[in-house]
Amino acid sequence: MLKRYFLTGLLIWVPLVITVWVLSLIIDTLDQSLRLLPSAIHPKTLLGFALPGVGALLTLAMILLTGLLAANFIGQKLVGWWDQLLLRIPVVNSLYKAIKQVSDTLLAPNGNAFRKALLIEYPRRDAWTIAFLTGAPGGDLRNHLSGEYVSVYVPTTPNPTSGFFLMLPKSDVVELDMSVDEALKYIISMGVVAPPPRPYKTIPAKNPAS
Template sequence: MRKYFITGLLILVPLAITLWVLHAIISTMDQSLLLLPVEWRPEKLVGFKVLGIGTILTLLIVFVTGLLAQNFIGNYVIKAWESLLQRIPIVSSIYSSVKQVSDTLFSSSGNAFRKAVLIEYPRRDCWTIGFLTGVPGGDVVNHLKGDFVSVYVPTTPNPTSGFFLMLPKDEAIELDMSVDAALKYIVSMGVVAPEHLPTK
């Protein structure tokens, strides 16, 4: 009896969590419908709320924004908008910080999360997986002797929080493992192990 119950949990819990996350994402993206006049909203036109219409609208807005930003006029408007935001005291610091992070994460030329590494953390003989995010910069470089790398160590099972470390390059062992496989390994708390590769 207990065996069947656990088997049922192993099947239904991941499915329930997946559906819950998808519902939360779609419900959040559906908020873009609030930009439309009341007369144009689906519940006004068909008489009931249609889940997912706002998601399509959000994706369309993102696509059109990217399309417009590629031409001269759109690029000029974006620069003017960013220049305006930079002049607002509190907004400028928040916007510039978020933009730097998003440019690093989503830019095709960015180096964030390009490689999974194995490091000793939080103490010697205790190992964890982290992600290379680049090299230290600014005045930090003046206080570090030798080659250092910047590493993000995510927490388990929530990888959106974690620790930022700067450690000697020779102490970060590059893994022959994709970022996706490493994230699955971390989120599953080691249950979903990546494929075993022969030693080089």
């Protein structure tokens, strides 16, 4: 009986403590942006005490203001000029271009970075994992791959931001009847938070010709 109560208490407190810890870590990290402000207008100087979360609010406000300015004609011209400037700097240009391409793909409102949830055999035969369809191989890769291939991203767990990029024959992947969000939750929880069951879709057999 005591064991059941203890486990029930853990199920309540563990998600709460982890959530608070992650939020505090994010706020503390964003608060470091206050170091960029002159001491005369620093919130601690103006208020007389440190106020947690001010850096996070200022960072969010700066991001929103940048997006607002970049949405008009003048802002787009300034962003284009800034991109051209960075692309002219040696070493910086290759790094900035690669990061910008990835961020445009993942963060664009009309983007489709993870298109579908897939089931693939990885890292060996009869061992299965969830992957995400990201597209199809392009460029010179097409000249070296015979048949129809797809590009997939295999995330690690419980941190899906790291993983492996693979190119597989389309016939070797199985499309799952679950959303990308459901698949991500399943991966992050290490299989604990499973998506709701769905009826297996079968293709009706054709009537034999009489």
